[in-house]
Amino acid sequence: MNLEAVKSIYFFxxxxxxxxxxxxxxxxxxxxxxxxxxxxxxxxxxIQQIDGVSYGAFITPGLIMLTLLTQCIxxxxxxxxxxxxxxxxxxxxxxxxxxxxxxxxxxxxxxTKGVMIGTIILGTAALFVDLHIAHPLVMIxxxxxxxxxxxxxxxxxxxxxxxxxxxxxxPMLVIPPLVFLGGSFYSIDMLPPFxxxxxxxxxxxxxxxxxxxxxxxxxxxxxxxxxxxIVVFLAxxxxxxxxxxxxxxxxxx
Amino acid sequence: xxPIVSVSNLVKTYASGFQALKDVSLEIEEGEILALLGPNGAxxxxxxxxxxxxxxxxxxxxxxxxxxxxxxxxxxxxxxxLVPQELTTDQFETVWNTVSFSRGLHGKKPDPxxxxxxxxxxxxxxxxxxxxxELSGGMKRxxxxxxxxxxxxxxxxLDEPTAGVDVNLRKDMWQVVEKLRATGxxxxxxxxxxxxxxxxxxxxxxxNGGKILLIEQKTELMKKLGRKELRVDxxxxxxxxxxxxxxxxxxxxxxxxxxIYDYNTASERTGITTLLTALAEAGIRLKDISTRxxxxxxxxxxxxxxxx
Numbered sequence: 001m002n003l004e005a006v007k008s009i010y011f012f013x014x015x016x017x018x019x020x021x022x023x024x025x026x027x028x029x030x031x032x033x034x035x036x037x038x039x040x041x042x043x044x045x046x047i048q049q050i051d052g053v054s055y056g057a058f059i060t061p062g063l064i065m066l067t068l069l070t071q072c073i074x075x076x077x078x079x080x081x082x083x084x085x086x087x088x089x090x091x092x093x094x095x096x097x098x099x100x101x102x103x104x105x106x107x108x109x110x111x112t113k114g115v116m117i118g119t120i121i122l123g124t125a126a127l128f129v130d131l132h133i134a135h136p137l138v139m140i141x142x143x144x145x146x147x148x149x150x151x152x153x154x155x156x157x158x159x160x161x162x163x164x165x166x167x168x169x170x171p172m173l174v175i176p177p178l179v180f181l182g183g184s185f186y187s188i189d190m191l192p193p194f195x196x197x198x199x200x201x202x203x204x205x206x207x208x209x210x211x212x213x214x215x216x217x218x219x220x221x222x223x224x225x226x227x228x229x230i231v232v233f234l235a236x237x238x239x240x241x242x243x244x245x246x247x248x249x250x251x252x253x
Numbered sequence: 254x255x256p257i258v259s260v261s262n263l264v265k266t267y268a269s270g271f272q273a274l275k276d277v278s279l280e281i282e283e284g285e286i287l288a289l290l291g292p293n294g295a296x297x298x299x300x301x302x303x304x305x306x307x308x309x310x311x312x313x314x315x316x317x318x319x320x321x322x323x324x325x326x327x328x329x330x331x332x333x334x335l336v337p338q339e340l341t342t343d344q345f346e347t348v349w350n351t352v353s354f355s356r357g358l359h360g361k362k363p364d365p366x367x368x369x370x371x372x373x374x375x376x377x378x379x380x381x382x383x384x385x386x387e388l389s390g391g392m393k394r395x396x397x398x399x400x401x402x403x404x405x406x407x408x409x410x411l412d413e414p415t416a417g418v419d420v421n422l423r424k425d426m427w428q429v430v431e432k433l434r435a436t437g438x439x440x441x442x443x444x445x446x447x448x449x450x451x452x453x454x455x456x457x458x459x460x461n462g463g464k465i466l467l468i469e470q471k472t473e474l475m476k477k478l479g480r481k482e483l484r485v486d487x488x489x490x491x492x493x494x495x496x497x498x499x500x501x502x503x504x505x506x507x508x509x510x511x512x513i514y515d516y517n518t519a520s521e522r523t524g525i526t527t528l529l530t531a532l533a534e535a536g537i538r539l540k541d542i543s544t545r546x547x548x549x550x551x552x553x554x555x556x557x558x559x560x561x
Contacts, residue, residue, distance in 0.1 A: 002327070002360040003360075004358075004359075004360045004362060005357060005359070005360055007357060008353075008354050008356075008357025008358050012346075012350075012354050015346075016345070083343075086342075086343070086344070087337075087339050087341030088341045088342065090307055090335070090337050090341065091335075091355060091358060091400065092358065093305075093306060093307045094305040094306050094307050094330055094335050095330055095358040096326060096327040096328075096329075096330040096331040096360055097358060097360075098327075248309050252306075252307065252308060252309045
């Protein structure tokens with residue numbers, strides 16, 4: 001294991017995060033605050049409680065997931081896409097670094113950044129609503145596992161993408177609807193039966209539901225199912241990644 | 254001694270169907286400077302890219318230091334430094350960080366003293382805290398060289414290192430190359446500037462259309478393929494070559510004011526003495542004599558032109 005290389009890639013990526021601190025950290029804090037004002041303060045006063053939890057608190061796990069997913073995919077994909085775009089990828093490819101080490105460096109940095117921002121949002125949320133975390137360890141497990149899984153997903157998108165349009169396609173067009181329709185701002189019990197059934201095909205529902213369960217012990221689906229879904233998704237991504245590395249897909253032509 | 258780089262029957266066909274390398278075999282000795290000459294699209298960069306691990310070969314085998322470049326990539330890549338042709342840099346990084354990053358990627362522990370030495374050798378040290386986007390093209394080229402030297406490679410690939418760089422950098426770079434050669438580093442460079450190959454290479458390879466046309470010691474090559482030309486300027490112009498001189502390959506130039514004699518430096522008898530005697534016997538009076546050796550460029554143009 002070339003640990004020096006993993007460290008180099010990891011800290012190189014984290015340095016990029018430091019350089020873009022304002023847009024990396026301040027912007028998610030502002031957008032989360034806006035969500036709390038609009039959904040929590042304005043709409044929340046009319047909904048008041050869902051399953052015994054105040055509406056502001058109810059949407060917090062969903063909001064964290066929304067940011068975590070977009071940030072992890074964004075960072076994971078950009079980290080590997082940018083060297084491809086500028087051509088500096090030549091150096092990674094000609095270094096004595098295995099694909100596993102490349103992934104550890106890039107995905108590790110993207111997940112770290114995601115966890116950092118998620119934590120900041122959790123802190124911001126605590127300013128607006130009274131938060132109570134019933135199962136802190138489960139919460140951390142969901143949190144970290146999701147960060148790793150979606151950073152890995154981003155990494156694969158970054159390898160696949162041939163231009164900036166493709167790079168942004170999934171984080172911009174696919175993830176937001178999945179998060180909004182995945183029960184971030186409501187319990188799916190509130191939907192008509194047809195849409196409830198449709199929602200069960202949305203993988204993000206399971207993430208949010210499991211994550212929310214760790215806070216309030218209320219869930220749209222069984223938390224064990226939620227956990228299995230993440231693990232299955234992670235396994236599928238790892239399989240895909242193994243194939244990419246074997247074939248050199250879009251990296252070594 | 255076993256060659257440090259050994260390429261056997263290497264073939265590369267890109268997905269587009271373009272065959273960049275057609276059965277290339279080549280051996281590079283440790284410590285030598287090999288210049289690869291060839292026109293654009295000849296396959297130089299593809300060959301280097303496969304040896305360095307950037308491009309997968311279609312078939313054939315490449316060994317570096319006795320290790321296979323695909324199977325034992327850790328061993329092979331850790332002793333190779335690569336300076337690519339394109340000026341690709343992390344625009345927002347500082348010189349120091351990007352060079353240190355390269356060292357880390359190659360699995361070497363941080364060594365600020367070594368990085369400092371490399372930057373000083375390349376006249377980059379006073380720019381160490383500058384972001385790369387603030388540097389000129391020539392300076393960026395220096396950074397790419399510094400990155401390649403950051404991990405103390407035993408083999409250095411320079412892909413068109415002097416394309417578009419100024420005289421100062423060229424001088425600095427050849428000094429660095431000389432210094433590396435003195436420490437036993439093997440250097441492979443591709444170039445368009447044939448004078449450069451002529452000046453610094455021990456061996457010269459000519460590649461065109463995905464094939465190695467020849468690879469030979471520079472001096473041997475110049476001897477074998479290098480023709481020399483003897484130019485005799487005459488006091489009185491002549492219109493025809495006298496009968497007595499018909500045994501020599503002579504041509505008349507400058508409206509009869511000069512005679513040109515082509516001869517091969519490799520042959521035992523150049524025939525110069527007898528020619529000059531014969532000229533005197535034929536009553537031709539000489540004004541001046543000069544010789545000119547064909548350059549590597551002439552050889553190259555001849556080769557690529559003839560076999561392409």
